[in-house]
Amino acid sequence: MALLEVKNLGIVFGGLHAVEGFNLSLEKGMLYGLIGPNGAGKTTVFNLLTGVYKPTTGTFSLDGVKLTGKNPVEISKAGIARTFQNIRLFKKLSVLDNVKLGLHNQVKYSTAEGILRLPRFFKSEKKMNEKAMELLKVFGLENEASTLADNLPYGKQRKLEIARALATNPKLLLLDEPAAGMNPSETQELMDTIRFVRDNFDMTILLIEHDMKLVSGICEEVTVLNFGEELAQGKTSEVLNNPEVIKAYLGD
Amino acid sequence: MSLFKSNKKIVSNTKNNLITYAILLGFFAFAFIWAQTGEMPRKIQNLLIPLCVYSILAVSLNLVVGVLGDLSLGHAGFMCIGAYTGAVFTNIFETVIPNDFIRFGLALIIGGLFAAIFGFIICIPVLRLKGDYLAIVTLAFGEIIKNILNIVYLGVDSEGLKASIDGTSYNAMLLEDGKTIIKGAMGITGTSRDANFIIAFVLLFVTVMASLNLINSRTGRAVMAIRDNSIAAQTIGINISKYKLIVFTIASFFAGIAGVLFSHNMNSFSASGFDYNTSILILVYVVLGGIGSIRGSVIAAILLYALPELLREVGEYRMLFYAILLIVMMIVNNNEKINDMKKSFMMKFKKNKTVSEGGKN
Amino acid sequence: MEFLSTIISGISLGSIYALIALGYTMVYGIAKMLNFAHGDVIMVGAFMMFTALTKTSLPPIACIIVGTIICTVLGMLIEKIAYKPLRSATSLSVLITAIGVSYFLQNSAQLIFGAGTKQFTPLFGNGSVSLFDGQVVISHNTIVTIIISVVLMIVLTLFINKTKTGRAMLAVSEDKGAAQLMGINVNKTISITFAIGSALAAIAGALLCSSYPILSPTTGAMPGIKAFTAAVFGGIGSIPGAMIGGILLGVIENLSKVYISTQLSDAIVFGILIIILLVKPTGILGKKISEKV
Numbered sequence: 001m002a003l004l005e006v007k008n009l010g011i012v013f014g015g016l017h018a019v020e021g022f023n024l025s026l027e028k029g030m031l032y033g034l035i036g037p038n039g040a041g042k043t044t045v046f047n048l049l050t051g052v053y054k055p056t057t058g059t060f061s062l063d064g065v066k067l068t069g070k071n072p073v074e075i076s077k078a079g080i081a082r083t084f085q086n087i088r089l090f091k092k093l094s095v096l097d098n099v100k101l102g103l104h105n106q107v108k109y110s111t112a113e114g115i116l117r118l119p120r121f122f123k124s125e126k127k128m129n130e131k132a133m134e135l136l137k138v139f140g141l142e143n144e145a146s147t148l149a150d151n152l153p154y155g156k157q158r159k160l161e162i163a164r165a166l167a168t169n170p171k172l173l174l175l176d177e178p179a180a181g182m183n184p185s186e187t188q189e190l191m192d193t194i195r196f197v198r199d200n201f202d203m204t205i206l207l208i209e210h211d212m213k214l215v216s217g218i219c220e221e222v223t224v225l226n227f228g229e230e231l232a233q234g235k236t237s238e239v240l241n242n243p244e245v246i247k248a249y250l251g252d
Numbered sequence: 253m254s255l256f257k258s259n260k261k262i263v264s265n266t267k268n269n270l271i272t273y274a275i276l277l278g279f280f281a282f283a284f285i286w287a288q289t290g291e292m293p294r295k296i297q298n299l300l301i302p303l304c305v306y307s308i309l310a311v312s313l314n315l316v317v318g319v320l321g322d323l324s325l326g327h328a329g330f331m332c333i334g335a336y337t338g339a340v341f342t343n344i345f346e347t348v349i350p351n352d353f354i355r356f357g358l359a360l361i362i363g364g365l366f367a368a369i370f371g372f373i374i375c376i377p378v379l380r381l382k383g384d385y386l387a388i389v390t391l392a393f394g395e396i397i398k399n400i401l402n403i404v405y406l407g408v409d410s411e412g413l414k415a416s417i418d419g420t421s422y423n424a425m426l427l428e429d430g431k432t433i434i435k436g437a438m439g440i441t442g443t444s445r446d447a448n449f450i451i452a453f454v455l456l457f458v459t460v461m462a463s464l465n466l467i468n469s470r471t472g473r474a475v476m477a478i479r480d481n482s483i484a485a486q487t488i489g490i491n492i493s494k495y496k497l498i499v500f501t502i503a504s505f506f507a508g509i510a511g512v513l514f515s516h517n518m519n520s521f522s523a524s525g526f527d528y529n530t531s532i533l534i535l536v537y538v539v540l541g542g543i544g545s546i547r548g549s550v551i552a553a554i555l556l557y558a559l560p561e562l563l564r565e566v567g568e569y570r571m572l573f574y575a576i577l578l579i580v581m582m583i584v585n586n587n588e589k590i591n592d593m594k595k596s597f598m599m600k601f602k603k604n605k606t607v608s609e610g611g612k613n
Numbered sequence: 614m615e616f617l618s619t620i621i622s623g624i625s626l627g628s629i630y631a632l633i634a635l636g637y638t639m640v641y642g643i644a645k646m647l648n649f650a651h652g653d654v655i656m657v658g659a660f661m662m663f664t665a666l667t668k669t670s671l672p673p674i675a676c677i678i679v680g681t682i683i684c685t686v687l688g689m690l691i692e693k694i695a696y697k698p699l700r701s702a703t704s705l706s707v708l709i710t711a712i713g714v715s716y717f718l719q720n721s722a723q724l725i726f727g728a729g730t731k732q733f734t735p736l737f738g739n740g741s742v743s744l745f746d747g748q749v750v751i752s753h754n755t756i757v758t759i760i761i762s763v764v765l766m767i768v769l770t771l772f773i774n775k776t777k778t779g780r781a782m783l784a785v786s787e788d789k790g791a792a793q794l795m796g797i798n799v800n801k802t803i804s805i806t807f808a809i810g811s812a813l814a815a816i817a818g819a820l821l822c823s824s825y826p827i828l829s830p831t832t833g834a835m836p837g838i839k840a841f842t843a844a845v846f847g848g849i850g851s852i853p854g855a856m857i858g859g860i861l862l863g864v865i866e867n868l869s870k871v872y873i874s875t876q877l878s879d880a881i882v883f884g885i886l887i888i889i890l891l892v893k894p895t896g897i898l899g900k901k902i903s904e905k906v
Binding site for chain 3: 317321322323377380381382383384385387388389391392393395396399400402403417528532535539543568569571572574575576577578579582583585586587
């Protein structure tokens with residue numbers, strides 16, 4: 001059974017079909033690309049899959065659990081994590097705290113235990129610190145643990161966002177334009193990181209990207225969206241050579 | 253090396269908190285010893301409890317404004333509820349519980365709990381609102397509380413409690429042997445003055461400690477995450493409503509405690525004293541002390557409350573001065589050039605520090 | 614018949630709220646901020662008119678014009694000095710600044726004019742009109758207030774829909790960035806919005822003090838907050854909404870004063886605000902705005 005099963009998903013904004021009839025089936029461990037021209041509805045698909053928007057039609061489920069209509073918190077708990085196109089970090093918090101927030105539902109203790117500094121507070125905080133530092137090491141951010149997220153250089157902010165998403169212990173990771181604003185060498189490094197995450201965290205990854213080098217470099221399969229509808233789907237190399245797809249990108 | 257760094261952050265947090273506690277204890281020791289010498293002028297003695305009251309209010313409001321990032325303009329309303337419920341309790345049980353200390357302790361708990369319950373209830377409609385709307389609704393709630401309490405009459409006689417919102421019918425109801433507790437717009441008079449500086453200070457200390465512990469905990473992080481980016485907070489599984497409720501309830505609880513303290517230090521008080529202007533005054537302490545800084549709130553509350561009381565000449569111009577300070581601070585804080593300068597200065601400072609530390613290692 | 618006169622004086626009070634609410638709603642629509650100091654502009658306007666009335670021999674109309682001009686300039690100054698530097702700041706910072714401006718105005722007035730209340734003379738005489746054999750008495754003040762408010766609302770609506778500046782205001786409130794690209798001077802448009810809002814507030818101040826002839830540095834605070842309630846009631850950002858909201862609120866306030874309790878009338882008005890925000894946060898005519906993710 002597929003990990004993520006999306007059937008006929010669609011949303012209408014004031015009469016405009018932002019996404020219509022979107023289907024997707026992701027096997028566990030896949031690295032999948034979602035591409036298409038600007039305004040094709042890619043980020044809207046992410047917003048639907050994470051509960052930020054409620055779909056008007058269709059269903060989706062993760063590991064056989066139906067998630068349609070659930071709110072972002074429930075979906076996060078069910079195992080979908082994401083990053084954002086316009087990075088959304090907790091800017092006034094440290095890098096370490098950002099990742100510890102990702103662990104919010106992994107390591108728990110109550111508000112009272114925190115205020116009263118009961119034993120579970122110290123035990124849980126220690127565990128959180130260790131786990132968070134492990135993740136930061138994967139992304140080479142361990143030396144910036146106490147830096148404010150806002151003060152990180154752009155490339156590292158993107159990595160921190162991925163680290164935070166992974167901290168929620170997801171089954172599926174959605175990356176929204178992870179390479180945006182990166183130079184070629186940074187993009188190369190990012191590709192290695194994404195592969196590393198997939199292999200070492202046993203992760204399934206769905207990513208939106210405009211950088212075709214990255215897409216053809218790491219994605220096994222892709223779906224092309226255009227005007228909210230699927231234009232093509234299949235093996236990356238085949239889809240990218242599809243004349244329809246080229247036309248959509250370059251215009252008539 | 254890496255773990256060491258993260259521990260350093262925790263250490264620096266603890267160090268920061270210890271400085272705050274030290275300042276508080278220093279303030280207490282100074283005031284206490286001065287009072288013991290018998291040299292402290294009456295004027296300053298009278299200020300000690302109000303200073304603690306306003307510090308507690310500023311710290312608790314800072315939880316909402318600085319940590320959660322929502323503007324509440326009704327903090328005085330929660331103080332009002334604490335003051336009223338606490339004073340009513342003391343007046344009813346004055347003879348039943350003769351021990352001042354126990355009775356006042358219970359009054360504090362009851363006042364705090366009532367304020368917390370109101371904070372919780374009021375927060376529910378507020379949950380859906382953001383920014384300006386939220387501010388205006390908290391203001392509205394504060395005014396409603398004030399308006400309603402202003403027309404309440406409550407008394408106790410041999411038949412039990414008597415209450416009305418109409419003075420004439422209330423007077424007709426109350427028996428000869430009755431004692432009026434709340435007298436409409438006149439408020440509450442003659443509450444046993446159980447508050448003293450030591451209790452007030454202990455309460456302030458507890459408020460500061462609880463606030464700092466809250467901020468440096470799982471809950472505090474979640475709240476600050478909501479402040480910094482509520483959408484990202486949701487997508488990593490943080491329940492926004494839950495944490496907003498927690499913060500509002502805790503902040504209201506402490507405001508209620510401050511109210512009880514206030515009411516047990518006054519011969520008489522009325523609901524009109526807890527109006528929108530009082531809420532704004534507390535907000536001024538929070539903003540001028542530094543939004544989000546607990547220590548700053550305490551220092552600002554103490555200085556800004558004491559100064560105009562001591563220097564009458566300042567008193568006349570103080571609100572004008574505060575108003576200008578508020579505007580200037582906001583403009584300076586949001587000036588990109590100044591912020592960039594600050595940032596690069598901090599970076600340089602940090603770099604030098606790490607280099608020197610590296611040398612040591 | 615008491616009911617009818619309550620309704621009529623409610624409409625009069627409500628049209629004053631509506632004039633103030635227009636300032637709130639236009640500024641909110643264009644600058645996306647709650648101008649907390651708007652209510653205090655009313656107070657400044659009233660004090661200016663009061664001074665002109667008592668210290669000079671100018672006719673009432675000239676005094677109103679003087680007060681209005683001063684407030685127009687004041688509104689633009691406030692925007693330029695306090696709000697313009699905060700265009701990209703958080704709503705928390707802007708709101709605190711606005712509270713600062715509000716306090717600045719109140720305390721300046723207190724230092725200049727004293728904290729005590731001043732007796733304002735009705736601008737339009739003490740006469741009244743009797744209807745139904747004297748069962749309903751309407752003062753000239755009430756009538757003039759309603760007429761002036763209605764005329765101003767019509768003029769404002771025409772101005773916004775028919776003039777180039779008015780349409781620029783609409784464009785900026787719809788999409789600041791796009792308006793800028795279309796060659797609209799956004800800063801100038803925002804400045805004009807503050808000017809118009811403040812001019813309306815000054816006139817509202819004159820009408821308010823003419824009907825309720827007591828003037829003090831805090832005169833503007835409560836009507837200001839109530840007018841904001843009216844703006845929210847009608848749907849913030851919507852000009853017809855502010856008019857409807859203002860008049861409804863005035864009527865409700867007067868009815869509750871007469872039939873429920875004078876002391877509770879403020880609580881009732883605020884209660885309405887909370888209920889609206891609970892049930893329909895966008896108000897009667899407001900639009901839903903959602904954050905882009």
